[in-house]
Amino acid sequence: MNITSQEIRNKKFSKKLRGINENEVALFLRDVAHLVDDITKENNLLKNSLSEFEKKVEEYQAIEKNIQQVLIEAKEISSQVVRSAQQYEEAAKTAANRNASLIIEQAHSDLLKFNEAIEIAETKYKNIIGYLKNFLLSELSDVQNAEKQIVNTDDEQNFSEQKTTQSIDNEADEIANKILNS
16 A cells, blocks of 8 residues: 555544544654655665666676676687697698608608719729720730731831821720710
8 A cells, every 4th residue: 555645644534522632643644754755765765776776787797798708709719729729730740741751752862863873883983994904905915916016127117106006096085985975
């Protein structure tokens, strides 16, 4: 039942034979009306304060919700960053391993080519030495044969020396050409 202070002030009572003191009732009603006025004012103030607090609570709840959302997003971003870093690390390791393998393969290939070149050079060296030995033995044989033929005259001797020298020069040129062409 809602009753206002004005209704309390304006309330009239019926009179009876043994009635009540109207002044006391009026004073009492006036005091009660003031009390109701004070309580109503206090109630209105409390309602206004409550309304303000409710607005602040709503604001704080909105802020809290935003903070929670930001935290969720930050967590998701940090997870993405960690995943990206792990993927980058894995890709870098794979690339480094691939590059290392390529370098090792290239070094191995170069080593094989170098060893092959050494073998070819050794073979050519042996061939040249063999050829030179044969050439020198042949020349020695020619010189020995030429010495045997030089017996009679100086002219024949000069002619034979000239022929041997020319023969040696021709054979030396042939050897040099063969070596250069090998």
